[in-house]
Amino acid sequence: MDFSEISQRGLVLLGAGKMGSALLQGWLARGLAPDAVYAVDPHPSDWLKAQGVQINAPLPADPAVVLVAVKPQMMGAALPQLQSYGGGRTLFVSVAAGTTIAAYEAVLGGATPIVRSMPNTPAAVGRGITAIIGNAHATAAHVDTAEALLSAVGQVVRLETEAQIDAVTAVSGSGPAYVFHLIEALAAAGEAEGLPPEMAMQLARATIIGAGELARQAPESAAQLRINVTSPGGTTAAALEVLMEPGTGFPPLLKRAVKAAADRGRALGK
Numbered sequence: 047m048d049f050s051e052i053s054q055r056g057l058v059l060l061g062a063g064k065m066g067s068a069l070l071q072g073w074l075a076r077g078l079a080p081d082a083v084y085a086v087d088p089h090p091s092d093w094l095k096a097q098g099v100q101i102n103a104p105l106p107a108d109p110a111v112v113l114v115a116v117k118p119q120m121m122g123a124a125l126p127q128l129q130s131y132g133g134g135r136t137l138f139v140s141v142a143a144g145t146t147i148a149a150y151e152a153v154l155g156g157a158t159p160i161v162r163s164m165p166n167t168p169a170a171v172g173r174g175i176t177a178i179i180g181n182a183h184a185t186a187a188h189v190d191t192a193e194a195l196l197s198a199v200g201q202v203v204r205l206e207t208e209a210q211i212d213a214v215t216a217v218s219g220s221g222p223a224y225v226f227h228l229i230e231a232l233a234a235a236g237e238a239e240g241l242p243p244e245m246a247m248q249l250a251r252a253t254i255i256g257a258g259e260l261a262r263q264a265p266e267s268a269a270q271l272r273i274n275v276t277s278p279g280g281t282t283a284a285a286l287e288v289l290m291e292p293g294t295g296f297p298p299l300l301k302r303a304v305k306a307a308a309d310r311g312r313a314l315g316k
């Protein structure tokens with residue numbers, strides 16, 4: 047990405063926790079000058095302090111971008127300090143779950159260019175996926191800038207409507223937690239079948255990583271990759287009979303889980 051405008055005008059990073067830091071790491075790796083970044087965070091981490099960015103310093107008058115990465119619950123306290131940037135040349139990019147574009151516009155003014163996004167934590171290793179949607183005042187160039195910033199940590203998809211973001215949050219935003227829980231549950235099941243705990247965890251972790259990498263590289267669909275593991279009358283078929291059981295298997299369970307997450311996202315937005 048060409049960071050020249052951000053280098054000249056600066057980027058304010060509001061909240062340098064897990065997500066803010068993952069993004070910052072991606073930008074710095076792509077060549078953004080550290081001193082163009084103004085991080086605002088009440089408790090800067092040692093990692094942040096070592097990056098050479100400005101931390102809780104006086105903010106620039108006309109930053110190119112404000113990236114909002116505080117928890118939705120902190121938004122009410124955090125956002126008003128940036129109100130003076132509203133309605134001007136500054137692009138706001140939000141990664142917060144549940145905070146709507148309308149909520150930003152209520153604080154910053156309707157004429158503010160805003161891109162709402164939903165990334166996920168694999169961004170920390172450059173393998174995230176982020177969905178983005180701009181408000182009426184976000185030009186194509188603004189959305190391109192947001193996409194460039196977010197693609198520093200992985201893939202980016204563009205949404206057609208803001209309403210889709212609650213489903214995105216429930217699938218890919220929260221999704222890494224489901225996969226980590228799958229590792230935990232698979233390891234525990236291996237222990238129950240007699241494996242030592244450490245070995246069960248090693249096997250479960252390597253299996254999720256290996257299957258994920260195969261899903262990334264292989265041209266086949268996920269369904270075909272599943273079929274490739276499944277010998278007729280074999281062990282996988284026995285397990286899949288349980289996991290694909292109507293009413294109790296993975297599909298209805300994940301449907302309930304994803305719906306709960308999407309409902310929570312919608313509730314946070316009220």
Ligand SMILES: NC(=O)C1=CN([C@@H]2O[C@H](COP(=O)(O)OP(=O)(O)OC[C@H]3O[C@@H](n4cnc5c(N)ncnc54)[C@H](OP(=O)(O)O)[C@@H]3O)[C@@H](O)[C@H]2O)C=CC1
Nearest residue numbers: 061062063064065086087089115116117118124142143165
């Ligand atoms: N974690 C995830 O998987 C994902 C998170 N998100 C979204 O990203 C946002 C951040 O989440 P995450 O990084 O996990 O949370 P973190 O708690 O790790 O980061 C939030 C940071 O904001 C800081 N903070 C609190 N109050 C203020 C303030 N007034 N001004 C500036 N900074 C402040 C916090 O400091 P302190 O801890 O000291 O209070 C913390 O360092 C959330 O809105 C979440 O919805 C989106 C996608 C995925």
Ligand SMILES: O=C(O)[C@@H]1CCC=N1
Nearest residue numbers: 142143215219220221
């Ligand atoms: O749990 C949350 O609310 C955030 C949003 C997606 C992942 N973490």
